[in-house]
Amino acid sequence: MHGEHIKHDFEPKIVAFVCTWCTYAGADLAGTSRMQYPPNVRVLKFPCTGRIDPVFILRAFQKGADGVLVSGCHPGDCHYMAGNFHARRRFAAFRALLDFVGVDLNRLQFSWVSAAEGGKWVDVVTELTERVRAMGPMPEFKELEHEEQWSTFAEATVDKSGAINTPELKEAYDSIG
Amino acid sequence: MSRIGVFVCHCGENISRTVDVEQVAKAAGEIPGVAFSCDYKYMCSDPGQTLLKKAVAEHKLDGVLVAACSPRMHEKTFRKAAEAAGLNPYLCEMANIREHCSWVHEDRDMATAKAKDIVKLMVERVRKGKSLAPITVPVTKRALVIGGGIAGIQAALDIADAGHKVVLVEREPSIGGHMAQLSETFPTLDCSQCIMTPKMVDVANHPNITLFTYSEIEKVDGYIGNFQVTVKHKARSVDESKCTGCGICMTKCPKKKIPNEFDQGHGMRPAIYVPFPQAVPNTPVIDRENCTMFQSGKCGVCAKVCGPGAVDYEQQDTFTVEDVGAIVVATGFKLYTIDRKPEGSPIQGYGEFGYGTIPDIIDGMTFERLASASGPTGGKILRPSDGKEPKQVVFIQCVGSRAREKGISYCSKVCCMYTAKHTMLYHHKVHDGQAYVFFMDARTPGKGYDEFWRRAVEEEEAVYIRGMVSRMYQRGDKIVVMGSDIQVGVQVEIEADLVVLATAVQPQDGADLLAQKLGISYDKYNFYSEAHAKLKPVECATAGIYLAGACQGPKDIPDTVSQASAAAAKVMTLFAKDKLERDPVVAKVNEKYCVGCFACKKVCAYGAIEEKEIRDRQGNLVKKVAYVNPGVCGGCGTCQATCPSKSIELDGYTDEQIMAMIEAL
Numbered sequence: 001m002h003g004e005h006i007k008h009d010f011e012p013k014i015v016a017f018v019c020t021w022c023t024y025a026g027a028d029l030a031g032t033s034r035m036q037y038p039p040n041v042r043v044l045k046f047p048c049t050g051r052i053d054p055v056f057i058l059r060a061f062q063k064g065a066d067g068v069l070v071s072g073c074h075p076g077d078c079h080y081m082a083g084n085f086h087a088r089r090r091f092a093a094f095r096a097l098l099d100f101v102g103v104d105l106n107r108l109q110f111s112w113v114s115a116a117e118g119g120k121w122v123d124v125v126t127e128l129t130e131r132v133r134a135m136g137p138m139p140e141f142k143e144l145e146h147e148e149q150w151s152t153f154a155e156a157t158v159d160k161s162g163a164i165n166t167p168e169l170k171e172a173y174d175s176i177g
Numbered sequence: 178m179s180r181i182g183v184f185v186c187h188c189g190e191n192i193s194r195t196v197d198v199e200q201v202a203k204a205a206g207e208i209p210g211v212a213f214s215c216d217y218k219y220m221c222s223d224p225g226q227t228l229l230k231k232a233v234a235e236h237k238l239d240g241v242l243v244a245a246c247s248p249r250m251h252e253k254t255f256r257k258a259a260e261a262a263g264l265n266p267y268l269c270e271m272a273n274i275r276e277h278c279s280w281v282h283e284d285r286d287m288a289t290a291k292a293k294d295i296v297k298l299m300v301e302r303v304r305k306g307k308s309l310a311p312i313t314v315p316v317t318k319r320a321l322v323i324g325g326g327i328a329g330i331q332a333a334l335d336i337a338d339a340g341h342k343v344v345l346v347e348r349e350p351s352i353g354g355h356m357a358q359l360s361e362t363f364p365t366l367d368c369s370q371c372i373m374t375p376k377m378v379d380v381a382n383h384p385n386i387t388l389f390t391y392s393e394i395e396k397v398d399g400y401i402g403n404f405q406v407t408v409k410h411k412a413r414s415v416d417e418s419k420c421t422g423c424g425i426c427m428t429k430c431p432k433k434k435i436p437n438e439f440d441q442g443h444g445m446r447p448a449i450y451v452p453f454p455q456a457v458p459n460t461p462v463i464d465r466e467n468c469t470m471f472q473s474g475k476c477g478v479c480a481k482v483c484g485p486g487a488v489d490y491e492q493q494d495t496f497t498v499e500d501v502g503a504i505v506v507a508t509g510f511k512l513y514t515i516d517r518k519p520e521g522s523p524i525q526g527y528g529e530f531g532y533g534t535i536p537d538i539i540d541g542m543t544f545e546r547l548a549s550a551s552g553p554t555g556g557k558i559l560r561p562s563d564g565k566e567p568k569q570v571v572f573i574q575c576v577g578s579r580a581r582e583k584g585i586s587y588c589s590k591v592c593c594m595y596t597a598k599h600t601m602l603y604h605h606k607v608h609d610g611q612a613y614v615f616f617m618d619a620r621t622p623g624k625g626y627d628e629f630w631r632r633a634v635e636e637e638e639a640v641y642i643r644g645m646v647s648r649m650y651q652r653g654d655k656i657v658v659m660g661s662d663i664q665v666g667v668q669v670e671i672e673a674d675l676v677v678l679a680t681a682v683q684p685q686d687g688a689d690l691l692a693q694k695l696g697i698s699y700d701k702y703n704f705y706s707e708a709h710a711k712l713k714p715v716e717c718a719t720a721g722i723y724l725a726g727a728c729q730g731p732k733d734i735p736d737t738v739s740q741a742s743a744a745a746a747k748v749m750t751l752f753a754k755d756k757l758e759r760d761p762v763v764a765k766v767n768e769k770y771c772v773g774c775f776a777c778k779k780v781c782a783y784g785a786i787e788e789k790e791i792r793d794r795q796g797n798l799v800k801k802v803a804y805v806n807p808g809v810c811g812g813c814g815t816c817q818a819t820c821p822s823k824s825i826e827l828d829g830y831t832d833e834q835i836m837a838m839i840e841a842l
Contacts, residue, residue, distance in 0.1 A: 011287075015842060028247045031276025039282040039291045042298065043273075044838055045248075047762065050780070051814025051830055056839060063842040080813030081698055081718060081782035090818065122281075 012066035012132040014041040014125070017056060019049045019084070022073035022114045029118035037122045038129040041069070048072065050083025054094040057108065061141040067107045067132035069124065074112040084112070106131055107138060180212040181303050182238040183296060184229055185274075186220035186245035192279040197289040201244065201274070204293045208300050212236050220245050226258040233262035240264075240303040244272035244296050265308035267761070267829065272299040294842075301837040309761040309828055314808040316402035317502035318752045321346065323394055323691070326354020327734060328507035328726025328741040330376050335745030336505075337385035341752050344499050345380060346408055347390045351456035352377055354509055358439060358542060360549035360556075362734060363598040364629035370455060370551065377457040391462055395496060397694045400785075400809040401721030402502045402757050412492040414463035415449070419487035422459035426479035426488065427451070435467050437553070441543040443561060444553035449479045449488075454551065463488075503721050503748040506695065506705060507741060508688060510727035512540055513577035513585070513681035527576060527583070529648050530678065536562040537656055538649065538676045541595055548602045558606050560675045563654065567610065567674030570603055571658045572596045573646050574616040577681030585681050585702065590731040592679035593620045597630045599677060600639035612639040613671055615646050615660050623733070642669060649676060682731040696784060697722055705729050715744045719783070720759075723747050762829040763810035764817060770824035771802040777816035777825050778803060785809035786816065 018024050024045050030037070046052055049072030057068050070091060078084040091110055099105055109128045113121045183205035187193040198216040206214035213236040219225050220243055232238060241264060243255045248271040259269035274292040282288040318341050322333045325347030333345045345352070356362075357377070359369035380386055389408055396407040415426075430447035437444040439452040446452075448468040449461045469476040470490060480488040515527040532538050537560045539547075550556040560567045574596055578589040593616070600612040619641070621627040633639045646660040655672040662669050684703040692699045697717040698706040705728050708716040715723050725741035726732060732740065751757070764777075768791065778786040789804035803825060805816075814827035823832065 013842070015839075024247075025249060028249060028273075028276040031247070031280040034280055036283065037281055039278070039284065039287040042291070042294055042842065043277055044298070044835070046814065046835075047827070047830055048813035048815060051818055051827060053818045053832070056835060059836065059839045060842060063839055065842060078813075079718065080811050080815070082780075083782070083813040083815045086780050086815050086819070 008133060010133055010136060012040055012129060012137070013064055014067045014069060014129055014132065015060045015065040016041050016043045016069040016071065016125070017046060017049075017052050017060075018043055018070075018113075019072035019079075020045050020047055021079035022077065022112070023071040023121065025115035026113040026117045026121045029115065030121045031118075033118050035118055035122045037125045040129045041125050048078065048080045048083035049087035050078075050080065052087060054090065054097075057094070058141070061103075061107075061138065066135075066138045067109070067128050069109045069111070069128055071111045071113045071121075071124065074114055077114060103140075104135065104138075106135060179210050180236065180238050181208075181210050181240040181242060181300055182229070182232050182236060183208075183211055183214040183242045183244065183300065184220055184225075184232070185214070185216040185296070186225070186243065187216060187218045188245060188275055188279075189219065192245070192275050192292075195279040195282060195285055195288045196274060196292045197285065198292075200289055201292045201296060205242075205244070205296050205300065208297060210304055211300060212238060221251050221254055226254070229255070229258050230262040233259065233264060238264070239268065240306060241269040242272055242296065242299050242303050243269070244274045244292065244299070246275040247271070247273045247277070250276075265310075267309040268303065268306050270299055270303050270306065272296045297841050298838045301841045302834050305831065305834040305837045307828065307831070311758045312761050312763065312807045313756045313758055314400075314402050316752060316754060316757055317404075317500050318342070319344065319499075319501045320503045320505060320748050320752075321404070321406055321499060321501040322505045322507060324354070324507035324509055324726070324728070325349075325352030325380075325388075325390065326507060326509045326726065326737075327356040327373065327376075328509065328728075328737045329354070329505070330380055331738050331741035332505045332507060332725050332745045332748075333386055334376065334379055334383065335742050336748050337383045339745075339749045339752075341385065341749070343383075343386045344406075344408075344501060345386055345388050346392050346394060347388075348393050349452065350391045350413070350450075350460075350462040351452045351458070352380060352388070352390060353453070353455075353457065355542070356734060357453065357455070358441075358545055358549070360545045360552070361598065361602060363594045364623075364625040366598070366601070368550075370549075374455045374457075377455070381457045388458065390458060394691060394694060397504075397696070400806065402751070403808065404501045404504060404721065406499045406501060406504070408497050408499055410495045410497065412494050413460065414465065414468075414488065414490060414492050415461050416487045416489050416492070417458065417460050419485045420460045420483075421485055421487075422451075423484070424451075424461075425482050425484070426461060429478050429482045431476065431478060432467060432469055435464065440546045440553045441540070443543060443546060463490075503723065503751050504695065505723045505725055505741075505744045505748060506691070506697070506717075506728055507725040507744075508685045508691060508728040510682045510731065511685050512542055513683050515540075515576060515678065515680055530573075530576070530646070531649050531651070531656075532678060535649070535651050535656060535676075536560075537567075537674065538678065540678050540680045541592065541599065544599050544677045545595075548599070548606070556606075558603055558610075558675075565674070566607055568607070569671065569673045570610060570612050570675045570677065571646075571656075571671055571673040572599060572612060572614040572677045572679065573658075574614065574679045575681075576678040577683075578679075579617065580681075585683075587702070587731070588620060589679075589682040590620070591682065591733045593618075593630065594623075594626055594733065596677075596679050597621075597633035597639070600633045601637045604637045604639070612637075613658075613673070614639055614641045615644055615658075616641055617643070617645070623735070644669070682727060684728055688728060695719065695722055696782075715740055715747055721751065759808075760812065761807075762812040762827065763807045764805045764812070764814065764825050764827045766803045766805055767824040767826065768802045770822050772822055772824075773801040773803065774821065775803060776819050776821060780815045780819045782813070782815070783809050783811045785811070 202216040256266035436442035437446040546552040644661040723744035726737040
C-alpha cells in the first residue's frame with residue numbers, strides 16, 4: 001500500500017456518521033493494522049446508529065459534504081440491542097425521500113462494519129470516496145443553504161426553557177403577533 | 178465554553194511522522210474560543226499529563242481537547258487528568274488523529290489537513306459540552322438465581338458463602354436439574370448423585386439461601402442494583418411448613434402408574450410424589466392432572482393418611498415480590514425431541530430414526546437413567562421393550578447437532594464425551610456386549626478428555642464407525658441400523674438390540690419468554706447472549722444480569738460450574754459497593770415540550786422510559802410526559818432521533834453538540 005499518492009483535481013468531502021461500538025472501533029482497527037485509505041473522510045462518533053437523526057445527514061450535505069456514510073453494528077449485534085434496527089428502518093424511509101427530492105443515492109451509503117472489520121471499513125470508505133469523486137461535487141444543497149439564508153446554530157439563541165430561537169423564527173413569530 | 182485548551186500529541190513519531198503537529202496546534206490556536214494550544218511528544222506520559230494540568234490552571238481553561246490516539250485508548254486517562262486539574266471530566270474530549278489519520282494516510286499535506294479538521298470538529302464538541310455528574314444508584318445486596326441445576330446451585334452457594342442473601346428459584350418440585358439424573362460423569366466416572374446431592378442439601382441448609390421450588394418468574398422490573406422480581410409459587414397442594422417428608426402419602430396413593438419424568442418416562446410414580454428420593458426439598462407435590470381427587474373429587478387418601486395434615490387440596494398459586502440487586506440466569510438445557518417437528522419451530526425431526534415408534538430407540542438421558550443405580554432398572558442395562566439385556570448397542574452421535582439441514586448448525590459439545598462414557602458403562606455392565614458408535618468427529622478438548630475417549634476405543638472395545646446413519650427399522654426384535662463407514666467406503670448394516678441417540682442440547686422451553694421478561698437478548702436458537710463472546714462471557718448486555726451454564730450455550734459440568742462461579746464473582750463485585758456509579762450518558766426529557774406521544778417508549782430497548790403525570794396544584798392531570806429512568810437508560814439515543822418534538826436529549830450527544838460539529842465541517 002506504499003504507492004505514491006495521486007493528486008486529483010477534485011477531493012470530495014466525505015462525512016461518516018458511525019457508532020462508537022462497532023464502526024468506530026473497526027476504523028481504529030484499520031489504524032492499528034496500518035491499512036491505507038483516502039484521507040477524505042471525517043468521522044463523527046455516535047453512541048449508536050439509532051441516535052443518528054436524518055437531519056444530520058441533510059445538514060452535512062448543506063455544509064459541503066459530497067458524500068455521507070452511515071455505519072454501525074451488523075443487525076443483531078447492536079450494543080444497545082436494537083438501535084441499528086431502528087436506524088435501518090429510519091434510513092430506508094429517508095433514502096426514499098432523498099430519492100424523491102432528486103438526490104443521487106450513490107452519494108449516501110449505509111453499511112455495517114463491525115469492530116473486527118478494519119478491512120471492510122477501508123473498502124467502504126475507499127469505494128465511496130472514489131465513487132463520489134467520479135460523480136463530482138454536489139453543489140445543490142450548498143446553494144440551497146446560501147439562498148435560504150438559514151441561520152447557523154451559532155447565531156441562534158437559547159431561551160430559558162431550552163428552546164432554540166433563530167432570527168427567522170423570531171421574524172415568523174413577530175409576523176403572527 | 179470560551180477557554181478551550183488543545184493539546185496535540187506526537188505519540189513519539191506515530192502521529193508526527195505523517196501529520197505536521199506544530200501546524201495542527203497552531204491552527205487550533207486560531208479557532209475562536211481556543212485559549213491555549215500546544216504540541217507535546219507524549220501527552221499520555223506523566224510530564225504530558227502534568228503539562229495539561231498546569232495549562233488548565235494557568236490559562237483558566239474550561240474545556241480540554243487532546244488530539245492524540247483513539248478515545249477508546251486514553252479517554253479515561255485524560256479525563257482523570259482533567260478531573261485532577263479541577264475540570265469536569267466530561268469537558269475533556271479526544272480528537273483521534275492517530276488511528277483515524279496518521280496511521281492510515283501517507284500524504285503529509287492531506288493528513289495534516291484532515292487532522293486540523295478533526296480538531297476543529299472536536300473543539301465544537303467541547304465548546305457545546307456540558308458538565309455531567311456520574312449517576313449513582315443504590316445496590317440491594319441480595320441476588321436472585323433462576324434455575325436450580327448445578328449452575329444455579331453453584332452460583333447460589335458461592336454468593337451465599339460470601340455473606341449475601343440469595344433467592345434460588347426452581348421451576349420443578351426439586352432442585353438438582355439434569356445433573357441429578359446422570360449416572361456417572363466423565364472423565365472420572367464418579368457418581369453424579371454422590372457429588373450433587375450434598376450440594377443440594379447445602380443449599381437447603383444455608384442460612385443465606387431462600388429456596389423457592391415449584392416456582393417461576395412472573396415479572397421483572399427495575400434495573401441493576403434494584404430489581405423487583407415477581408415470583409409465582411405454583412400450588413403444591415402440600416403445605417411445606419407442615420410436611421415432614423415421611424412419604425406415607427406416596428405409598429398410599431392409589432394412582433401409581435404415572436410415567437416418571439425424572440426417569441424419562443421409564444419408571445412409574447404416584448400422583449403425589451417427589452421427583453426422586455434425594456429431592457430437595459423432600460416435600461411432595463400433587464400432580465393435579467393425574468390426581469383422582471382433583472379430577473373426580475373422590476379419593477382424598479393422602480389427606481387422610483397425612484399425620485401432620487399437610488395435604489391441602491384448596492391451595493392456590495401465590496405471588497411474592499423479591500427485591501434483588503443482581504440476577505443470575507441458569508435455566509439450563511433440554512434435549513432435542515427428534516420424533517416430530519416441534520410446533521412452530523424451524524427445527525426438523527428425524528422421522529427416519531423411528532424415535533417414539535420403536536421403543537428400543539432411546540436418547541442419551543434415558544440411557545443415563547438405565548445406567549443409574551437409582552434408575553428404573555436399578556442400574557442394569559435392560560431395554561425398554563422387553564426388559565432383556567441388549568447384546569449389541571448402537572450409539573449415534575450428532576443427532577440434531579451439526580445438522581444445518583435440520584435447523585441446528587452448532588455442536589452440542591458434550592455428546593462425544595458422554596457417548597464414550599456410555600460405551601464404557603455398557604461394557605462394565607454387559608461384559609459380552611458390543612457397543613458401536615456412528616460418529617462424524619470425536620471432539621474431545623478438555624483436561625483428560627481425549628485420554629478418556631481413547632480408553633473407550635482402545636480398552637473398552639467400543640467400535641467407532643465414522644459415518645452417518647440413514648435409516649433404522651424394526652426386524653423381529655432387532656433394530657436394523659443402516660449406515661455408512663466413510664473411512665472404508667462401505668455400507669454398514671447392524672442388527673442392534675438397543676439404539677441410543679446423542680440428541681442435541683437445546684435451551685429450555687420458554688427460554689425466550691423468560692429472556693423477554695428479563696430484557697436480555699438471545700440468539701436464533703434461544704440460547705442467551707453474553708455481552709462479549711470473549712471478554713464478557715458471563716455478563717448480559719443488560720447490566721446486573723449474569724449467565725451461568727447451558728442456557729448460554731451447550732456446556733459440560735466443569736464449564737458450567739466455572740461459569741456459575743464466575744457469575745457469582747461478578748455478583749460479588751457488584752455487591753462490594755454500596756452505590757453504583759455509571760456513565761452519565763443518559764437521555765433526559767424536556768417536560769415543557771414533551772407532548773406525551775411516547776414514541777420514545779416504543780423504541781427504547783431498555784424499558785427505561787416511564788409515563789409521568791404532571792398535575793397542577795389542585796391535583797388535576799395536566800398532561801402525561803415521558804420520564805427516563807437514569808438507572809435503566811442504556812444511552813443509545815434512539816429515543817432522541819425518534820422524538821418528533823425534540824424534547825428528549827442524550828447527554829454527551831446533544832443535538833446542539835452534533836449540529837455544531839456539522840457546522841464546522
